[in-house]
Amino acid sequence: MKTTKTIFQQGNHKWVAIVRDPEKPNYLVDTNEYLVTHGGKGLLLDPGGAEIFPAVFSALSAEFDPSALAGIFASHQDPDICSSLALWLEFNPGMRCYVSWLWSSFIPHFGGTADTFVPIPDEGTDISLEGLILQAVPAHYLHSSGNFNLYDKIAKVMFSGDVGAALLPPGEDSLFVEDFDRHIRHAEGFHRRWMGSNEAKRRWCERVSQMDIDMLCPQHGAIYRGADVQRFINWFDDLQVGIVKA
Amino acid sequence: MNALTMSTARPPPAGDDLLRIVRINEEIKRVVGVSFKINIMALNAIFLAKRAGTAARGFGVLSNELRVFSQDLRTCMEALTGLIHGCVNEVSIVLQDIRFARLLREAAELAPQSAAIAVLQRREDENEAHRQKLASLRGQLKRALEDAFQMVELGGVLAKSAKIEAAYGQSFAPSLSQVSGEFDGIVEEIRGSLESLRRSAFFTGH
Ligand SMILES: [Fe+2]
Ligand SMILES: [Fe+2]
Numbered sequence: 236m237k238t239t240k241t242i243f244q245q246g247n248h249k250w251v252a253i254v255r256d257p258e259k260p261n262y263l264v265d266t267n268e269y270l271v272t273h274g275g276k277g278l279l280l281d282p283g284g285a286e287i288f289p290a291v292f293s294a295l296s297a298e299f300d301p302s303a304l305a306g307i308f309a310s311h312q313d314p315d316i317c318s319s320l321a322l323w324l325e326f327n328p329g330m331r332c333y334v335s336w337l338w339s340s341f342i343p344h345f346g347g348t349a350d351t352f353v354p355i356p357d358e359g360t361d362i363s364l365e366g367l368i369l370q371a372v373p374a375h376y377l378h379s380s381g382n383f384n385l386y387d388k389i390a391k392v393m394f395s396g397d398v399g400a401a402l403l404p405p406g407e408d409s410l411f412v413e414d415f416d417r418h419i420r421h422a423e424g425f426h427r428r429w430m431g432s433n434e435a436k437r438r439w440c441e442r443v444s445q446m447d448i449d450m451l452c453p454q455h456g457a458i459y460r461g462a463d464v465q466r467f468i469n470w471f472d473d474l475q476v477g478i479v480k481a
Numbered sequence: 482m483n484a485l486t487m488s489t490a491r492p493p494p495a496g497d498d499l500l501r502i503v504r505i506n507e508e509i510k511r512v513v514g515v516s517f518k519i520n521i522m523a524l525n526a527i528f529l530a531k532r533a534g535t536a537a538r539g540f541g542v543l544s545n546e547l548r549v550f551s552q553d554l555r556t557c558m559e560a561l562t563g564l565i566h567g568c569v570n571e572v573s574i575v576l577q578d579i580r581f582a583r584l585l586r587e588a589a590e591l592a593p594q595s596a597a598i599a600v601l602q603r604r605e606d607e608n609e610a611h612r613q614k615l616a617s618l619r620g621q622l623k624r625a626l627e628d629a630f631q632m633v634e635l636g637g638v639l640a641k642s643a644k645i646e647a648a649y650g651q652s653f654a655p656s657l658s659q660v661s662g663e664f665d666g667i668v669e670e671i672r673g674s675l676e677s678l679r680r681s682a683f684f685t686g687h
Contacts, residue, residue: 285584289587289591292588292592292595292597293595296592296594296595296597297592301596302596322584322588325581325585325600325603325604326596
């Protein structure tokens with residue numbers, strides 16, 4: 236089973252990270268899921284693949300009533316992001332799924348009906364969770380061509396999807412980045428190969444460095460906090476991406 | 482170069498059904514192809530009988546019957562193909578049901594206090610309805626196959642009678658008996674195909 240860690244709390248406004256499953260088979264990439272709660276409702280960010288649904292569901296329901304999930308935010312269309320969609324909908328068929336307009340007719344192959352999807356325009360949008368405004372921030376081509384991060388101005392938390400992702404070796408599984416230089420080695424190969432556009436990366440770095448962020452939360456690996464957030468942005472800005480040695 | 486090899490993974494029971502249906506469908510395609518051949522052979526036989534005149538009148542009548550038989554057989558095979566497609570669809574749903582039920586069951590075991598148990602129950606009720614629909618399609622397919630079998634029995638009788646009639650064809654007797662021999666061979670081939678379909682584990686369950 237996965238574990239839950241509350242990474243931000245202010246009254247009933249919470250960010251909960253659902254991470255690390257010792258029983259997960261190795262052929263499935265490890266993922267982090269995040270739950271944002273406010274006013275008794277929840278938004279689940281990148282709920283994960285179908286095969287890990289039992290682990291995510293059970294960890295989440297220890298913390299929060301799954302039927303109070305108002306929606307799912309899918310940063311992009313990958314199977315590790317949202318192939319569990321149909322299973323979540325079994326609990327709450329009225330749940331909405333926010334995703335880039337690019338993918339709003341592709342993801343229904345994972346489940347859902349015409350009413351499920353709320354397409355996000357390229358420039359992003361605000362999503363209200365019981366009055367809490369969450370901002371879908373464009374991160375196109377990083378790596379998906381229709382890709383969004385989600386920013387919470389109050390909590391100063393940015394969910395960054397595959398940006399900042401690291402594929403950690405066994406044993407290195409702390410929730411937060413402890414030693415940036417050591418950590419970033421596990422992120423380098425991923426960013427070089429998965430990210431396709433230096434231009435898009437430049438724009439993302441410019442946009443995000445102007446935002447007030449305490450925690451940058453990727454979908455794989457560890458969370459960057461404090462000074463490591465800007466350290467990551469600078470590192471990413473310098474990295475040449477979209478390179479294949481072939 | 483990367484040699485293409487398959488993993489040794491076994492399909493789940495419903496996956497076995499899908500493989501069986503694929504094989505049934507291939508066999509049906511073969512029967513359709515063969516029955517098309519009978520149609521052409523019957524047309525040739527009708528012309529041959531016309532040329533042979535009164536001596537081959539009986540043969541001509543039988544050739545006509547065989548032509549009708551080949552058309553009926555094709556209609557029957559089309560109905561079987563339609564049922565097969567229905568079964569493929571239903572087996573696919575059942576396969577998905579099995580996966581979802583497994584994941585929900587795991588969730589319910591890990592979180593016994595949650596709504597997972599109620600959701601699992603509802604899902605299993607729906608799965609049961611899908612299984613029943615598949616069972617009913619399986620029954621329909623089995624009956625349609627029996628009908629086809631009966632039809633082929635009749636075809637066999639026609640081909641054998643044509644063989645006897647050919648002997649009365651005087652100077653045309655050798656060519657008539659060759660044609661009727663071919664008829665008989667093909668009807669036997671179809672009978673063989675249908676026999677193997679009847680024995681498919683999709684119907685017998687093992
Ligand atoms: Fe991805
Ligand atoms: Fe990912």
